[in-house]
Amino acid sequence: MARQKHNEDDDEDMYTFSEDYRSQQKAKYMSAGNNVRLASHDKTRVAYFHDEGVGNYHYGERHPMKPHRLTLTNHLVLKYGMHDKMEIFQPRRATDDEILNFHSSDYVDFLKRVTPDNADNYEKLFQRFNVGDDCPIFDGIYDFCQRYAGATIEASRKLIANGADICINWSGGLHHAKKSEASGFCYVNDIVLGTLELLRYFPRVLYIDIDIHHGDGVQEAFYSTDRVMTVSFHKYNGDFFPGTGHIDEIGSNLGKYYSLNVPLRDGIDDEAYVWMFKEVIDAVIGHFRPSAIVLQCGADSLGCDRLGCFNLSIRAHGQCVQIVKDYKIPLLVVGGGGYTVRNVARCWTYETSVLTNTTLSEDLPPNEYRDFFKPDYKLHPDLKGRVENQNDRTYLLKVRQRVMEQLRYLDSAPSIQMQEIPPDIQGFLDGEHEQQDAINDSERGKNRRNPTGGRVVHEGEWYENDKDNEGESHDSSWSS
């Protein structure tokens, strides 16, 4: 599963390293009497994590973040029959201790206690934890976080146990959340939590972010380590949310050169984006040689997004997913932004088909959410050409040049040993029992598997008035 596409000379080395690593872990679990599925390399094994309840939360009527998009996505995935192409898991919720692996206890405590009803009592903490308009307090806020984070953590453990080659959690990808602060509609950073899990076993993790916004929370968390390389493609002009992601943000200390930013301008089209993506990711993988990859597939980089300003089609967005998949490196795929709900559902459904190597009909299958997909009821609506492309060839070549110069400093990825784990990660690695718990939990998740993907959650009380604002146009009052 860890074979690279190019650099033939290096191939064997990397393959061996990664496989050795997994063999050791597998032997450990098997000797402990756990039923670990043996790897089969003739077919890509995909595991899909969907929490039935995660789409039922509501940020507020006018708020652009609609968890219901997750219900829609899951619905299309099932209606297209893709549950036959992968293992479906109903994940468990993340525990407090798991969330505390990254987040501070005072912040987690706040998230657990605050409700819309008692919010007045906590108002003095709102500024400190950056809660307010962008990140409102809504019913079940912490429960929502536990659900999407639990799915990412379980997906990470599935990869560690070699129970799948690719794991998907469309409810994850909340890349802006900070250790002690909500940001950009994100409260708990599931990507950081999942990556910390992966670092227990995988020496080097590559994080790739194709959301239109900079993946600032993930970059910040791993800014000074060389075990995680973060690569973010995003709109940057110094002003666009979250304001970071300048090409000069390259990492610090041990992590110097291990943060990579690809700043883009309004209106980038399919051809330019996919070209840049492939150029950069080919080079990054050649230099960094990751043992696992986390791919954040924020769908606000699509054309016609309510908050975005790129021109990407669903096909081009999915082509980036295909490019990453083709490296055959253990892969965790998560969602992220995406504010034109119908297109988010189309995009992640299409990307599920890319990951499961399934051909989908252009006509959407009959389904009870059909009205969302008016008037064409197609999988690939025309999303191009709404915004003028400000990325000329000279600019793109300059950015590419800067990226290549930075990557030259990586030359060859160091052979990282587990005892060299940076101190901030070492803390939670203490104790073998935790690893055992991880596998037990993972297996418990498997036992709850529902081959039909579970009951489809119907449009409930949260969504009665919710079709008002699935906007056609750019909505500049929101940050993320």
Ligand SMILES: [Zn+2]
């Ligand atoms: Zn975004």
